Amino acid sequence: MxxxxxxxxxxxxxxxxxxxxxxxxxxxxxxxxxxxxxxxxxxxxxxxxxxxxxxxxxxxxGKPLATLKPKERAQRMAVLSQDEHVSFDVPVYEAVALGRYAHQQGLFAVKGKTDDDIIRKAMEETGISDMAERSLLSLSGGEKQRVWLARALAQQPDxxxxxxPTNHLDLARQVALMEHLTKLLASRQLxxxxxxxxxxxxxxxxxxxxxxxxxxxxxxxxxxxxxxxxxxxxxxxxxxxxxxxxxxxxxxxxxxxxx
Ligand SMILES: Nc1ncnc2c1ncn2[C@@H]1O[C@H](COP(=O)(O)OP(=O)(O)OP(=O)(O)O)[C@@H](O)[C@H]1O
The missing domain is CATH 3.40.50.300 (P-loop containing nucleotide triphosphate hydrolases)
Incomplete structure:
Protein backbone atom coordinates (compact mmCIF):
# COMPACT_ATOMS: atom_id res chain seq x y z
CA MET A 1 0.00 0.00 0.00
CA GLY A 62 3.74 1.05 6.39
CA LYS A 63 7.43 2.10 6.13
CA PRO A 64 8.46 5.73 5.67
CA LEU A 65 9.75 6.18 2.09
CA ALA A 66 12.92 7.85 3.38
CA THR A 67 13.93 4.70 5.27
CA LEU A 68 13.89 2.51 2.15
CA LYS A 69 17.21 2.05 0.35
CA PRO A 70 17.11 2.64 -3.45
CA LYS A 71 17.22 -1.10 -4.17
CA GLU A 72 14.42 -1.81 -1.71
CA ARG A 73 12.35 0.96 -3.30
CA ALA A 74 12.91 -0.62 -6.70
CA GLN A 75 11.83 -4.01 -5.40
CA ARG A 76 8.62 -2.52 -4.05
CA MET A 77 7.74 0.00 -6.77
CA ALA A 78 8.18 0.01 -10.53
CA VAL A 79 7.63 3.25 -12.37
CA LEU A 80 6.69 3.86 -15.97
CA SER A 81 7.41 7.54 -16.64
CA GLN A 82 5.90 9.81 -19.25
CA ASP A 83 9.37 10.92 -20.30
CA GLU A 84 11.12 7.57 -20.82
CA HIS A 85 13.72 8.20 -23.45
CA VAL A 86 16.32 6.06 -25.11
CA SER A 87 19.83 7.43 -24.90
CA PHE A 88 21.60 4.28 -26.09
CA ASP A 89 20.58 1.43 -28.31
CA VAL A 90 20.20 -2.11 -26.99
CA PRO A 91 18.19 -5.14 -28.07
CA VAL A 92 14.66 -5.17 -26.63
CA TYR A 93 15.47 -8.18 -24.42
CA GLU A 94 18.28 -6.24 -22.69
CA ALA A 95 16.02 -3.21 -22.16
CA VAL A 96 13.46 -5.42 -20.40
CA ALA A 97 16.26 -7.14 -18.44
CA LEU A 98 17.09 -3.77 -16.80
CA GLY A 99 14.04 -4.46 -14.62
CA ARG A 100 15.92 -7.34 -12.95
CA TYR A 101 18.77 -5.23 -11.55
CA ALA A 102 16.86 -4.47 -8.35
CA HIS A 103 16.92 -8.21 -7.60
CA GLN A 104 20.55 -8.96 -8.44
CA GLN A 105 23.46 -8.97 -6.03
CA GLY A 106 26.75 -7.20 -6.67
CA LEU A 107 27.91 -4.63 -9.20
CA PHE A 108 28.55 -7.05 -12.06
CA ALA A 109 25.61 -9.34 -11.38
CA VAL A 110 24.94 -12.12 -13.84
CA LYS A 111 21.40 -12.93 -14.88
CA GLY A 112 20.31 -16.44 -13.94
CA LYS A 113 17.71 -18.81 -15.36
CA THR A 114 15.02 -17.39 -13.03
CA ASP A 115 15.75 -13.87 -14.28
CA ASP A 116 15.53 -15.08 -17.87
CA ASP A 117 12.17 -16.78 -17.20
CA ILE A 118 10.79 -13.61 -15.59
CA ILE A 119 12.05 -11.41 -18.44
CA ARG A 120 10.52 -13.70 -21.08
CA LYS A 121 7.21 -13.90 -19.18
CA ALA A 122 7.04 -10.08 -18.96
CA MET A 123 7.71 -9.87 -22.71
CA GLU A 124 5.02 -12.45 -23.41
CA GLU A 125 2.52 -10.61 -21.22
CA THR A 126 3.10 -7.37 -23.10
CA GLY A 127 3.12 -8.99 -26.53
CA ILE A 128 6.72 -8.17 -27.43
CA SER A 129 8.29 -11.67 -27.42
CA ASP A 130 8.84 -11.54 -31.18
CA MET A 131 10.82 -8.29 -30.80
CA ALA A 132 13.47 -9.68 -28.42
CA GLU A 133 16.37 -9.13 -30.85
CA ARG A 134 15.07 -5.86 -32.33
CA SER A 135 16.96 -2.64 -31.69
CA LEU A 136 15.14 -0.47 -29.16
CA LEU A 137 15.71 2.64 -31.28
CA SER A 138 13.95 1.05 -34.25
CA LEU A 139 10.63 0.63 -32.41
CA SER A 140 7.53 2.80 -32.78
CA GLY A 141 6.28 4.88 -29.82
CA GLY A 142 3.63 2.29 -28.91
CA GLU A 143 6.11 -0.60 -29.17
CA LYS A 144 8.58 1.22 -26.90
CA GLN A 145 5.77 1.86 -24.43
CA ARG A 146 5.17 -1.90 -24.21
CA VAL A 147 8.92 -2.49 -23.68
CA TRP A 148 8.89 -0.07 -20.70
CA LEU A 149 5.86 -1.82 -19.28
CA ALA A 150 7.59 -5.20 -19.67
CA ARG A 151 10.66 -3.80 -17.88
CA ALA A 152 8.41 -2.63 -15.03
CA LEU A 153 6.74 -6.06 -14.81
CA ALA A 154 10.13 -7.81 -14.86
CA GLN A 155 10.98 -5.80 -11.76
CA GLN A 156 8.26 -7.87 -9.98
CA PRO A 157 7.23 -4.98 -7.77
CA ASP A 158 4.43 -4.85 -5.21
CA PRO A 165 0.63 4.15 -19.79
CA THR A 166 -1.80 4.25 -22.71
CA ASN A 167 0.13 7.08 -24.35
CA HIS A 168 1.11 6.12 -27.94
CA LEU A 169 -1.12 3.01 -27.89
CA ASP A 170 -3.90 2.45 -30.41
CA LEU A 171 -7.44 1.96 -29.05
CA ALA A 172 -7.35 -1.84 -29.07
CA ARG A 173 -3.99 -1.87 -27.26
CA GLN A 174 -5.23 0.67 -24.71
CA VAL A 175 -8.07 -1.67 -23.81
CA ALA A 176 -5.75 -4.71 -23.87
CA LEU A 177 -3.29 -2.96 -21.54
CA MET A 178 -5.96 -1.91 -19.04
CA GLU A 179 -7.46 -5.41 -19.05
CA HIS A 180 -4.02 -6.90 -18.57
CA LEU A 181 -3.36 -4.60 -15.62
CA THR A 182 -6.74 -5.58 -14.15
CA LYS A 183 -5.80 -9.28 -14.35
CA LEU A 184 -2.34 -8.65 -12.86
CA LEU A 185 -3.90 -6.76 -9.99
CA ALA A 186 -5.93 -9.77 -9.05
CA SER A 187 -3.32 -12.47 -9.71
CA ARG A 188 -0.31 -10.73 -8.09
CA GLN A 189 -2.23 -8.57 -5.59
CA LEU A 190 -0.44 -5.51 -6.94
N1 LIG B 1 10.91 22.38 -11.81
C1 LIG B 1 9.78 23.08 -11.86
N2 LIG B 1 9.77 24.42 -11.63
C2 LIG B 1 8.64 25.14 -11.68
N3 LIG B 1 7.43 24.62 -11.98
C3 LIG B 1 7.38 23.30 -12.22
C4 LIG B 1 8.52 22.47 -12.18
N4 LIG B 1 8.14 21.20 -12.48
C5 LIG B 1 6.81 21.25 -12.69
N5 LIG B 1 6.36 22.51 -12.55
C6 LIG B 1 4.96 22.98 -12.70
O1 LIG B 1 4.16 22.21 -11.84
C7 LIG B 1 2.86 22.07 -12.38
C8 LIG B 1 2.46 20.61 -12.33
O2 LIG B 1 3.24 19.88 -13.26
P1 LIG B 1 2.98 18.33 -13.50
O3 LIG B 1 3.92 17.88 -14.57
O4 LIG B 1 2.98 17.64 -12.22
O5 LIG B 1 1.48 18.38 -14.07
P2 LIG B 1 0.60 17.25 -14.74
O6 LIG B 1 -0.72 17.30 -14.06
O7 LIG B 1 1.32 15.95 -14.73
O8 LIG B 1 0.46 17.81 -16.22
P3 LIG B 1 0.27 17.11 -17.66
O9 LIG B 1 -1.13 16.58 -17.69
O10 LIG B 1 0.44 18.27 -18.58
O11 LIG B 1 1.33 16.06 -17.82
C9 LIG B 1 2.92 22.66 -13.79
O12 LIG B 1 2.36 23.94 -13.77
C10 LIG B 1 4.40 22.72 -14.08
O13 LIG B 1 4.70 23.78 -14.96
Whole structure:
Protein backbone atom coordinates (compact mmCIF):
# COMPACT_ATOMS: atom_id res chain seq x y z
CA MET A 1 0.00 0.00 0.00
CA UNK A 2 1.12 3.54 -0.75
CA UNK A 3 -0.03 6.30 1.57
CA UNK A 4 0.63 10.03 1.34
CA UNK A 5 -0.42 12.35 4.11
CA UNK A 6 -0.69 16.14 3.73
CA UNK A 7 2.03 16.18 1.11
CA UNK A 8 3.23 19.59 -0.05
CA UNK A 9 5.78 20.03 -2.83
CA UNK A 10 7.51 23.19 -4.03
CA UNK A 11 9.34 23.30 -7.34
CA UNK A 12 11.09 26.33 -8.81
CA UNK A 13 9.79 28.44 -5.89
CA UNK A 14 6.15 27.50 -6.61
CA UNK A 15 3.78 25.41 -4.51
CA UNK A 16 2.91 22.55 -6.90
CA UNK A 17 1.18 20.15 -4.49
CA UNK A 18 -0.80 21.53 -1.58
CA UNK A 19 -1.53 19.13 1.31
CA UNK A 20 -2.33 16.11 -0.83
CA UNK A 21 -3.40 12.93 0.97
CA UNK A 22 -4.32 9.60 -0.58
CA UNK A 23 -4.02 5.84 -0.17
CA UNK A 24 -3.43 3.37 -2.99
CA UNK A 25 -4.50 -0.07 -1.80
CA UNK A 26 -3.33 -3.58 -2.63
CA UNK A 27 -5.40 -5.30 -5.30
CA UNK A 28 -6.92 -2.02 -6.50
CA UNK A 29 -6.19 0.39 -9.32
CA UNK A 30 -6.13 4.07 -8.42
CA UNK A 31 -6.50 6.53 -11.30
CA UNK A 32 -5.09 10.04 -10.94
CA UNK A 33 -7.00 12.51 -13.08
CA UNK A 34 -6.69 16.25 -13.63
CA UNK A 35 -6.11 18.89 -16.26
CA UNK A 36 -2.65 19.64 -17.68
CA UNK A 37 -0.39 21.10 -15.01
CA UNK A 38 -2.61 20.03 -12.10
CA UNK A 39 0.28 18.16 -10.44
CA UNK A 40 -0.28 14.51 -11.43
CA UNK A 41 3.29 13.74 -12.55
CA UNK A 42 4.74 15.69 -9.63
CA UNK A 43 2.67 13.55 -7.26
CA UNK A 44 3.83 10.30 -8.87
CA UNK A 45 7.48 11.39 -8.91
CA UNK A 46 7.28 12.48 -5.27
CA UNK A 47 5.77 9.27 -3.93
CA UNK A 48 8.40 7.25 -5.81
CA UNK A 49 11.22 9.31 -4.32
CA UNK A 50 12.37 11.18 -7.46
CA UNK A 51 11.27 14.59 -6.14
CA UNK A 52 11.72 15.90 -2.61
CA UNK A 53 8.77 17.13 -0.57
CA UNK A 54 8.64 19.96 1.92
CA UNK A 55 5.83 18.82 4.20
CA UNK A 56 3.79 15.72 4.94
CA UNK A 57 4.70 12.05 4.85
CA UNK A 58 4.86 9.09 2.47
CA UNK A 59 4.66 5.45 3.55
CA UNK A 60 5.18 2.37 1.44
CA UNK A 61 3.66 -0.74 3.05
CA GLY A 62 3.74 1.05 6.39
CA LYS A 63 7.43 2.10 6.13
CA PRO A 64 8.46 5.73 5.67
CA LEU A 65 9.75 6.18 2.09
CA ALA A 66 12.92 7.85 3.38
CA THR A 67 13.93 4.70 5.27
CA LEU A 68 13.89 2.51 2.15
CA LYS A 69 17.21 2.05 0.35
CA PRO A 70 17.11 2.64 -3.45
CA LYS A 71 17.22 -1.10 -4.17
CA GLU A 72 14.42 -1.81 -1.71
CA ARG A 73 12.35 0.96 -3.30
CA ALA A 74 12.91 -0.62 -6.70
CA GLN A 75 11.83 -4.01 -5.40
CA ARG A 76 8.62 -2.52 -4.05
CA MET A 77 7.74 0.00 -6.77
CA ALA A 78 8.18 0.01 -10.53
CA VAL A 79 7.63 3.25 -12.37
CA LEU A 80 6.69 3.86 -15.97
CA SER A 81 7.41 7.54 -16.64
CA GLN A 82 5.90 9.81 -19.25
CA ASP A 83 9.37 10.92 -20.30
CA GLU A 84 11.12 7.57 -20.82
CA HIS A 85 13.72 8.20 -23.45
CA VAL A 86 16.32 6.06 -25.11
CA SER A 87 19.83 7.43 -24.90
CA PHE A 88 21.60 4.28 -26.09
CA ASP A 89 20.58 1.43 -28.31
CA VAL A 90 20.20 -2.11 -26.99
CA PRO A 91 18.19 -5.14 -28.07
CA VAL A 92 14.66 -5.17 -26.63
CA TYR A 93 15.47 -8.18 -24.42
CA GLU A 94 18.28 -6.24 -22.69
CA ALA A 95 16.02 -3.21 -22.16
CA VAL A 96 13.46 -5.42 -20.40
CA ALA A 97 16.26 -7.14 -18.44
CA LEU A 98 17.09 -3.77 -16.80
CA GLY A 99 14.04 -4.46 -14.62
CA ARG A 100 15.92 -7.34 -12.95
CA TYR A 101 18.77 -5.23 -11.55
CA ALA A 102 16.86 -4.47 -8.35
CA HIS A 103 16.92 -8.21 -7.60
CA GLN A 104 20.55 -8.96 -8.44
CA GLN A 105 23.46 -8.97 -6.03
CA GLY A 106 26.75 -7.20 -6.67
CA LEU A 107 27.91 -4.63 -9.20
CA PHE A 108 28.55 -7.05 -12.06
CA ALA A 109 25.61 -9.34 -11.38
CA VAL A 110 24.94 -12.12 -13.84
CA LYS A 111 21.40 -12.93 -14.88
CA GLY A 112 20.31 -16.44 -13.94
CA LYS A 113 17.71 -18.81 -15.36
CA THR A 114 15.02 -17.39 -13.03
CA ASP A 115 15.75 -13.87 -14.28
CA ASP A 116 15.53 -15.08 -17.87
CA ASP A 117 12.17 -16.78 -17.20
CA ILE A 118 10.79 -13.61 -15.59
CA ILE A 119 12.05 -11.41 -18.44
CA ARG A 120 10.52 -13.70 -21.08
CA LYS A 121 7.21 -13.90 -19.18
CA ALA A 122 7.04 -10.08 -18.96
CA MET A 123 7.71 -9.87 -22.71
CA GLU A 124 5.02 -12.45 -23.41
CA GLU A 125 2.52 -10.61 -21.22
CA THR A 126 3.10 -7.37 -23.10
CA GLY A 127 3.12 -8.99 -26.53
CA ILE A 128 6.72 -8.17 -27.43
CA SER A 129 8.29 -11.67 -27.42
CA ASP A 130 8.84 -11.54 -31.18
CA MET A 131 10.82 -8.29 -30.80
CA ALA A 132 13.47 -9.68 -28.42
CA GLU A 133 16.37 -9.13 -30.85
CA ARG A 134 15.07 -5.86 -32.33
CA SER A 135 16.96 -2.64 -31.69
CA LEU A 136 15.14 -0.47 -29.16
CA LEU A 137 15.71 2.64 -31.28
CA SER A 138 13.95 1.05 -34.25
CA LEU A 139 10.63 0.63 -32.41
CA SER A 140 7.53 2.80 -32.78
CA GLY A 141 6.28 4.88 -29.82
CA GLY A 142 3.63 2.29 -28.91
CA GLU A 143 6.11 -0.60 -29.17
CA LYS A 144 8.58 1.22 -26.90
CA GLN A 145 5.77 1.86 -24.43
CA ARG A 146 5.17 -1.90 -24.21
CA VAL A 147 8.92 -2.49 -23.68
CA TRP A 148 8.89 -0.07 -20.70
CA LEU A 149 5.86 -1.82 -19.28
CA ALA A 150 7.59 -5.20 -19.67
CA ARG A 151 10.66 -3.80 -17.88
CA ALA A 152 8.41 -2.63 -15.03
CA LEU A 153 6.74 -6.06 -14.81
CA ALA A 154 10.13 -7.81 -14.86
CA GLN A 155 10.98 -5.80 -11.76
CA GLN A 156 8.26 -7.87 -9.98
CA PRO A 157 7.23 -4.98 -7.77
CA ASP A 158 4.43 -4.85 -5.21
CA UNK A 159 3.27 -1.57 -6.77
CA UNK A 160 3.18 -0.34 -10.34
CA UNK A 161 3.09 3.42 -10.87
CA UNK A 162 2.28 4.38 -14.41
CA UNK A 163 2.32 7.87 -15.92
CA UNK A 164 -0.04 7.80 -18.90
CA PRO A 165 0.63 4.15 -19.79
CA THR A 166 -1.80 4.25 -22.71
CA ASN A 167 0.13 7.08 -24.35
CA HIS A 168 1.11 6.12 -27.94
CA LEU A 169 -1.12 3.01 -27.89
CA ASP A 170 -3.90 2.45 -30.41
CA LEU A 171 -7.44 1.96 -29.05
CA ALA A 172 -7.35 -1.84 -29.07
CA ARG A 173 -3.99 -1.87 -27.26
CA GLN A 174 -5.23 0.67 -24.71
CA VAL A 175 -8.07 -1.67 -23.81
CA ALA A 176 -5.75 -4.71 -23.87
CA LEU A 177 -3.29 -2.96 -21.54
CA MET A 178 -5.96 -1.91 -19.04
CA GLU A 179 -7.46 -5.41 -19.05
CA HIS A 180 -4.02 -6.90 -18.57
CA LEU A 181 -3.36 -4.60 -15.62
CA THR A 182 -6.74 -5.58 -14.15
CA LYS A 183 -5.80 -9.28 -14.35
CA LEU A 184 -2.34 -8.65 -12.86
CA LEU A 185 -3.90 -6.76 -9.99
CA ALA A 186 -5.93 -9.77 -9.05
CA SER A 187 -3.32 -12.47 -9.71
CA ARG A 188 -0.31 -10.73 -8.09
CA GLN A 189 -2.23 -8.57 -5.59
CA LEU A 190 -0.44 -5.51 -6.94
CA UNK A 191 -1.14 -1.91 -6.10
CA UNK A 192 -1.54 0.04 -9.35
CA UNK A 193 -1.49 3.82 -9.59
CA UNK A 194 -2.17 5.17 -13.03
CA UNK A 195 -2.21 8.73 -14.37
CA UNK A 196 -4.80 8.84 -17.13
CA UNK A 197 -6.10 11.58 -19.39
CA UNK A 198 -8.85 9.34 -20.69
CA UNK A 199 -11.68 9.61 -18.15
CA UNK A 200 -13.61 6.85 -19.92
CA UNK A 201 -10.78 4.34 -19.55
CA UNK A 202 -10.48 5.42 -15.91
CA UNK A 203 -14.19 4.84 -15.40
CA UNK A 204 -14.00 1.40 -16.99
CA UNK A 205 -10.91 0.09 -15.21
CA UNK A 206 -9.98 2.11 -12.11
CA UNK A 207 -11.45 1.00 -8.77
CA UNK A 208 -10.73 4.37 -7.21
CA UNK A 209 -9.89 7.82 -8.54
CA UNK A 210 -8.10 10.89 -7.19
CA UNK A 211 -9.01 14.18 -8.87
CA UNK A 212 -6.48 17.01 -8.76
CA UNK A 213 -6.91 20.69 -9.59
CA UNK A 214 -4.13 23.26 -9.19
CA UNK A 215 -2.19 20.91 -6.91
CA UNK A 216 -5.10 20.23 -4.56
CA UNK A 217 -7.29 17.16 -4.17
CA UNK A 218 -10.82 18.03 -5.29
CA UNK A 219 -12.24 14.61 -4.40
CA UNK A 220 -11.28 10.94 -4.20
CA UNK A 221 -12.93 7.60 -3.65
CA UNK A 222 -14.69 4.81 -5.49
CA UNK A 223 -14.72 5.65 -9.20
CA UNK A 224 -18.41 5.28 -10.00
CA UNK A 225 -19.48 7.55 -7.15
CA UNK A 226 -16.77 10.17 -7.66
CA UNK A 227 -16.98 10.66 -11.42
CA UNK A 228 -19.91 12.94 -12.15
CA UNK A 229 -20.55 15.42 -14.92
CA UNK A 230 -20.40 18.30 -12.40
CA UNK A 231 -17.06 17.33 -10.89
CA UNK A 232 -15.47 16.78 -14.31
CA UNK A 233 -16.75 20.14 -15.54
CA UNK A 234 -15.13 21.73 -12.51
CA UNK A 235 -11.84 19.89 -13.10
CA UNK A 236 -11.53 20.34 -16.85
CA UNK A 237 -13.51 23.56 -17.38
CA UNK A 238 -15.54 22.19 -20.27
CA UNK A 239 -19.07 20.77 -20.63
CA UNK A 240 -19.69 17.02 -20.62
CA UNK A 241 -22.53 14.70 -21.49
CA UNK A 242 -22.81 11.62 -19.23
CA UNK A 243 -24.03 8.17 -20.33
CA UNK A 244 -23.55 4.54 -19.39
CA UNK A 245 -21.74 1.91 -21.41
CA UNK A 246 -24.04 -1.08 -21.91
CA UNK A 247 -21.80 -3.98 -20.78
CA UNK A 248 -20.83 -3.10 -17.20
CA UNK A 249 -23.05 -0.05 -16.81
CA UNK A 250 -20.03 2.11 -16.01
CA UNK A 251 -20.27 5.87 -16.51
CA UNK A 252 -18.88 7.34 -19.71
CA UNK A 253 -18.51 10.97 -20.71
CA UNK A 254 -18.30 12.86 -23.97
CA UNK A 255 -17.45 16.51 -24.39
CA UNK A 256 -20.24 18.83 -25.51
CA UNK A 257 -19.18 20.86 -28.54
CA UNK A 258 -19.54 24.60 -28.31
CA UNK A 259 -19.46 25.53 -32.02
N1 LIG B 1 10.91 22.38 -11.81
C1 LIG B 1 9.78 23.08 -11.86
N2 LIG B 1 9.77 24.42 -11.63
C2 LIG B 1 8.64 25.14 -11.68
N3 LIG B 1 7.43 24.62 -11.98
C3 LIG B 1 7.38 23.30 -12.22
C4 LIG B 1 8.52 22.47 -12.18
N4 LIG B 1 8.14 21.20 -12.48
C5 LIG B 1 6.81 21.25 -12.69
N5 LIG B 1 6.36 22.51 -12.55
C6 LIG B 1 4.96 22.98 -12.70
O1 LIG B 1 4.16 22.21 -11.84
C7 LIG B 1 2.86 22.07 -12.38
C8 LIG B 1 2.46 20.61 -12.33
O2 LIG B 1 3.24 19.88 -13.26
P1 LIG B 1 2.98 18.33 -13.50
O3 LIG B 1 3.92 17.88 -14.57
O4 LIG B 1 2.98 17.64 -12.22
O5 LIG B 1 1.48 18.38 -14.07
P2 LIG B 1 0.60 17.25 -14.74
O6 LIG B 1 -0.72 17.30 -14.06
O7 LIG B 1 1.32 15.95 -14.73
O8 LIG B 1 0.46 17.81 -16.22
P3 LIG B 1 0.27 17.11 -17.66
O9 LIG B 1 -1.13 16.58 -17.69
O10 LIG B 1 0.44 18.27 -18.58
O11 LIG B 1 1.33 16.06 -17.82
C9 LIG B 1 2.92 22.66 -13.79
O12 LIG B 1 2.36 23.94 -13.77
C10 LIG B 1 4.40 22.72 -14.08
O13 LIG B 1 4.70 23.78 -14.96
Missing amino acids: IAANNLSVNRGGRLILDQVSFQAKKGRMLGILGANGSGKTTLLKTVTGFYPYQAGSIEID SLLLDE TVVCILHDINLASLYCDDVLLLKNGKVICQGETQSILTRGVLENIYGTAFHEWKEPVKGRKQFSVVTRV
